[in-house]
Amino acid sequence: MRRRGLAPRREREPEAIGRTYRQLAEETAIGLGNITYIMEGLKEAGFILPLDKRKVTLKNKKALLERWLAGYRETLKPDLLRGTFRMWNTTQRDNWRDIDIKVLNAQWGGEAAGEIMTEYLQAEKLTLYTDTLQVVTTLSLIPNEDGDVQLYERFWHQTGDIQATAPSLLIYADLLVTDDPRCIETANLIYEKHLKVQIETD
Numbered sequence: 001m002r003r004r005g006l007a008p009r010r011e012r013e014p015e016a017i018g019r020t021y022r023q024l025a026e027e028t029a030i031g032l033g034n035i036t037y038i039m040e041g042l043k044e045a046g047f048i049l050p051l052d053k054r055k056v057t058l059k060n061k062k063a064l065l066e067r068w069l070a071g072y073r074e075t076l077k078p079d080l081l082r083g084t085f086r087m088w089n090t091t092q093r094d095n096w097r098d099i100d101i102k103v104l105n106a107q108w109g110g111e112a113a114g115e116i117m118t119e120y121l122q123a124e125k126l127t128l129y130t131d132t133l134q135v136v137t138t139l140s141l142i143p144n145e146d147g148d149v150q151l152y153e154r155f156w157h158q159t160g161d162i163q164a165t166a167p168s169l170l171i172y173a174d175l176l177v178t179d180d181p182r183c184i185e186t187a188n189l190i191y192e193k194h195l196k197v198q199i200e201t202d
Contacts, residue, residue: 086147106130110174113165129154168194
């Protein structure tokens with residue numbers, strides 16, 4: 001079940017904040033009642049600016065991002081974890097970038113996505129977002145608490161062709177919450193190249 005998918009979608013379609021609550025519910029697979037609760041909360045917190053009687057836009061986006069990151073670290077990400085594994089095939093693990101991610105109906109997040117996007121980081125852990133645990137069988141993953149492959153539920157509404165990596169905002173968050181200096185440096189590179197203009201322009 002997809003949950004709380006507003007943030008990644010807002011990054012890809014910032015104009016969507018002006019759609020009707022019913023449209024947002026349909027596009028994000030979030031209940032209409034929850035959409036109302038979320039939007040009213042954003043208004044009360046001062047993150048929504050009315051443009052006219054029908055149109056609104058986001059404001060104070062940097063502060064909103066910080067607020068979302070805190071919730072992501074403390075609540076959302078732990079809840080999305082579906083298991084920690086290791087790859088039985090060590091050659092496949094060494095050459096993980098050769099895996100046909102689209103066939104798996106999955107997307108790289110975290111360090112793996114950071115490496116793909118920046119070529120700055122060498123991923124030590126692999127994060128996959130997916131709608132199905134079929135990935136476990138396809139990649140011959142073995143449950144292991146100390147494994148370096150983590151599966152997370154893909155909680156945003158996926159449309160069109162599946163990209164190799166999750167939305168930039170989510171990758172940025174994944175890297176920041178590690179508290180690892182090399183990951184934080186990579187997160188900052190992603191922010192500067194892919195997020196800064198959208199976040200810091202009101």
